[in-house]
Amino acid sequence: MERTHNRGAYLISWGKIELPAARPCSGCISPSSSFTVSTNNDTVCISTTDSIPTITLNGNGNVVFICNTLNLGSIDGFGTDNKIVINPGGKLIINTDFSPYQNLNIIADYGQLNLAAGASNFYAPIVVSNGSIPKKLAVCKTPSAFYTNPFNTNWGPLVTVTDNCVNLCTSQLPLDLLSFTVKENKNSVQLLWVTSNEVQTDRFNIERSGNGRDYITVGTLKSKNIPTTTTHYSFEDNLPLEGNNYYRLKCIDIDANYSFSTVQTINVKQSNKMITTVSDSQVRVRFSGSVLSGQLRLVDMQGRILKQVPIQKDQLQVTFNGSGLSPGHYVVQFINEHQVAYSSLVTFTQY
Structure with missing residues (x-):
């Protein structure tokens, strides 16, 4: 595997990984204590839901499949080119130490990888890939306990994410996102x-993009924080873009750690528009379709609110006086309980 690195950067490229297919979770072992893989080019399927102190990888070219939630104390070993694959629905939580001496690929194949708060001593490059269609990978604050390999200082930073830009986590994210869908409604x-x-979940930011790259927050819902049952949420984007709309959820916990959902795409042929003119x-200001009640705001380029006008539910048009404003550019915002929609810039000349 060809290695390149950018010293000082957190994400680096270590080459492309050949992803092994997820293995069916049948005929697996369920160890209740530490175990060692000493063979070469073998596969091991783990279905236990217990905590295991250590997995030691002394063999070469092995693949270990994780099928359920596995709390693991540490990963160790002298083997090379080993892979850990987190199967769909699986979760690997590494709690204390992570120090394999040679390359180890961790592949979250629609599953989840979390590094708990006590995890430290990362003495080998870790390559994380989420396959072709990710379900969810934990995204948190950048870990502070990563070290360069003491035997090879040229390796640089020790964490890589391929295919999608996903960082590793310094604390466990307790939320499980079971489903996420979008559909057009008029x-x-x-x-x-x-x-x-939901144990420590604080809120959900609803993010939207028109190109799949640049996202803005169009709304926020507070978490119901019900840990014992499934919880259903609904959000209405009343001002989607015309054409493709890319949506994702940013799930934020009370410690400001967060994870992203998968991206859902929908094509809106005729979206509700806010049209602003100055005469x-x-x-x-008029709307091409129904809106929720809210407020129109006139904001200057420093973000100061200069005018506010209430909008009633399904009100399609409103006019307000901008006299007394200095010539220049301003922004009209429509704000309701959940979201902010921006119009194009409006320009006032001297009247």
Whole structure:
């Protein structure tokens, strides 16, 4: 595997990984204590839900499949080119130490990888890949306990993410996102998701993009924080973009750690639009479809709110006076309980 690195950067490229297919979770072992893989080019399937102190990888070219939630104290060993594959629905939580001496690929094949708060001593490059269609990988604050390999200082930073930009986690994210869907509802888009195991979840930011790269937050819902049952959420985007809309959820816990959902895409042929015009000193705003109640704000380029006008549910048009404003550019915002929609810039000249 060809290695390249950018000293000082957190994400680096270590070459492409050949992803092994997820193994069916049948005929697996369920160890209740530490175990060692000493063979070469073998496969091991682990289905235990117990905590295991250590997995030692002394063999070469082995693949270890994780089928359930496995709390693991540490990974160790002298083997080379080993892989750990987290199967769909599986989760690997590494709690204390992580120090294999040679390359180890961790592949979250629609599963989850978390590094708990006590994890430290990362003495080997870790390559993390999430396959072709990710379910969820934990995204948290950048870990502070990563070290360069004491035997080869040219290795640089020790964590790599391929295919999707996903960092590793310094604390466990307790939320499980069971489903996330979007569907068109007249001129709006409805987002539906179901969660379980909400222990320390604070809120969900709803993010939207028109190109799949640049996202803005269009709304926020507080977590219901019900850890014992599944929880259903719904959000209505009343001002989607015309054409492709890319949506994702940013699930944020009370410690400001967060994870992203998969991205859901929907094409809106005729979206609700906010159209703003200025004539003399009058600002006229109209909507092409129904909206929730909220407020229109006129904001200057420093972000100061200069005017506020209430909007009633399904009100399609409003006019307000902009006299007394200095010539220049301003922004009209429509704000309701959940989201902010920006119009194009409006320009006032001297009247």
